[in-house]
């Protein structure tokens with residue numbers, strides 16, 4: 001097996017030198033198997049050999065029986081694509097922060113074109129291509145083309161429209177974006193001002209619009225606009241619009257298009273050409289309206305199909321679901337950097353002058369870091385479950401069963417909100433966990449934060465999305481007495497009466513080790529917060545007014561419900577058969593840490609709703625502290641299990657070999673400021689100043 005195919009996991013004693021290794025420090029050793037790779041969990045000071053994983057030729061072959069069947073089966077694909085990208089100089093990314101916007105963007109185009117060439121040459125499957133794009137690790141127009149333009153046509157186009165447009169899109173003969181947001185309207189999709197007016201005379205639409213989309217690359221867009229026919233409005237629909245000539249890339253007549261300018265951070269999301277688009281009486285053929293939900297006849301009549309009109313929002317549901325899995329990736333990446341560096345970094349230490357303490361051994365470091373590690377696993381599991389839920393709802397929709405659509409909407413909206421907010425905060429926390437060096441661009445964390453943080457806004461502002469969850473929850477509560485049994489993620493509400501009365505049974509710290517106890521505490525908290533909101537709402541004559549007035553409380557209730565989903569899916573995962581000695585036990589510890597840390601952070605909710613007593617809260621905290629000690633010996637193995645190459649991590653602090661300090665020094669010299677010893681500007685500005693002071697001194 002070549003180094004490009006395998007995963008190095010030889011754990012050997014390495015030299016103990018300040019900051020030159022990643023190590024753990026106590027004495028147990030269990031085998032650990034995660035994401036299909038064999039990893040010995042160790043804490044015997046079992047340090048790994050130096051040398052980045054890409055460079056190593058020695059590989060321990062994985063055995064099939066070591067695999068965790070319940071992980072997505074794509075480990076091999078993912079591993080192969082990661083190495084392919086890491087070994088290709090075109091995909092180099094360590095110079096991004098130094099490039100001007102124009103250079104940066106051109107380089108992104110080069111990478112996208114090169115990736116496409118490799119995809120064709122190597123005849124990569126869709127899964128392989130998607131993994132390759134992931135490891136290239138640079139936001140680009142292709143994300144929107146594959147992630148939104150294609151799904152919009154698939155989900156909202158008729159069969160005939162799919163047959164016409166999809167082959168062109170699959171072969172990249174057209175490149176598309178998703179143009180929905182306007183200058184004045186993003187969250188409020190119904191309020192879009194762009195109109196598509198049907199003109200029966202010429203069988204064409206006309207548009208006036210301002211979108212956020214792709215400013216420099218897309219030849220086509222799915223544009224969302226309010227449909228007007230026969231002088232009447234028929235809601236927002238998607239329309240395929242050609243923006244640029246396929247010959248010379250010039251905008252078509254009536255179209256003004258460009259980039260909206262630099263965004264947050266250097267490098268970061270500026271590889272993406274978010275754009276401005278104006279239509280001035282642009283005309284498109286009638287059959288370019290996506291007509292799965294509603295058809296417009298040649299005469300301009302609207303014919304509603306049997307699918308619910310919410311399907312027009314279907315692409316957003318799809319993307320929100322992918323964003324939850326992406327949250328786990330971004331979080332695990334930041335946690336991998338912070339954990340490895342925390343094992344390398346030493347500060348203070350024994351009074352007798354021995355070696356200083358690894359900062360990972362400080363309880364404060366553990367209490368900040370390990371809940372984030374637990375969250376990375378929790379989000380991975382909930383992301384897998386959400387993928388399943390999405391596939392399930394898609395299959396049902398095809399069979400004209402629309403019953404689970406509201407739940408799918410609530411789950412994707414709520415979990416997108418919960419996981420992206422937590423991940424953005426966590427990346428920043430990881431930066432702080434790395435002390436001063438975390439602020440260096442070469443730590444990889446500032447760029448990761450800048451690239452990631454818009455996920456809290458795009459694809460639905462996180463608060464707006466939680467309000468959607470709250471609406472769904474209030475509807476569920478209001479139907480409790482009507483005999484309609486809540487199902488799926490709200491099934492626990494069927495036990496509302498019991499949960500409103502229940503008393504937590506914890507008497508000693510270990511009682512918090514029972515999954516049923518944890519689940520019940522989270523269920524009781526969510527139900528009580530939802531019912532309290534519903535009761536407050538019922539006091540308003542106008543429910544919409546009440547909803548606005550109580551929106552902050554409703555958001556809290558929605559968060560409680562979404563956290564319950566994550567906790568319960570983690571617990572469900574652990575009920576499955578998990579091969580590998582000690583693996584289940586480690587995941588159980590992470591599960592408890594995830595849940596008990598949330599409990600600790602949201603203690604106000606649990607205490608004020610009477611779900612637990614102050615004494616039980618204090619026992620939970622005691623227990624949480626003891627769990628950190630159990631994670632500590634395996635912390636490095638738990639982040640190695642994410643199987644990230646050094647190229648993908650893009651962090652000097654997170655290097656696999658732990659060789660942080662020499663590499664930090666090396667990186668510093670690469671900065672263009674160090675190209676010359678005396679800086680440009682010395683003669684103009686510094687020298688005259690110094691001379692002036694000299695003259696003044698002489699005077």
Ligand SMILES: CC/C=C\C/C=C\C/C=C\C/C=C\C/C=C\CCCC(=O)SCCNC(=O)CCNC(=O)[C@H](O)C(C)(C)COP(=O)(O)OP(=O)(O)OC[C@H]1O[C@@H](n2cnc3c(N)ncnc32)[C@H](O)[C@@H]1OP(=O)(O)O
Nearest residue numbers: 129130133143146147186187189190310313409458459460
């Ligand atoms: C080779 C490479 C391969 C692959 C690449 C793969 C993947 C890449 C994937 C993706 C790319 C990822 C990231 C790219 C980065 C950035 C992309 C960002 C793109 C965007 O931002 S696009 C714009 C997104 N915009 C929004 O999200 C707007 C948010 N607003 C809304 O969603 C809605 O307007 C609203 C829900 C907030 C309110 O809408 P409304 O006013 O119409 O709704 P009501 O509150 O009145 O509700 C009416 C009714 O409808 C229900 N509802 C609402 N939304 C949905 C939905 N989405 N699905 C189902 N049902 C929905 C709601 O519950 C109400 O129901 P009720 O029963 O009547 O109560």
Ligand SMILES: Cc1cc2nc3c(=O)[nH]c(=O)nc-3n(C[C@H](O)[C@H](O)[C@H](O)COP(=O)(O)OP(=O)(O)OC[C@H]3O[C@@H](n4cnc5c(N)ncnc54)[C@H](O)[C@@H]3O)c2cc1C
Nearest residue numbers: 178179180181185186187212454457458459460461463464
């Ligand atoms: C990097 C990036 C990429 C993007 N890519 C695309 C793309 O490809 N295609 C596309 O069409 N769009 C895209 N967008 C736009 C994005 O989808 C919107 O910005 C997003 O949906 C938020 O809408 P908004 O900007 O109108 O926010 P606003 O709704 O104006 O939000 C502003 C504030 O108002 C609050 N608020 C709004 N409504 C309510 C309410 N009802 N109750 C309480 N509070 C409320 C919000 O919580 C927020 O605090 C992108 C945005 C970014 C940042």
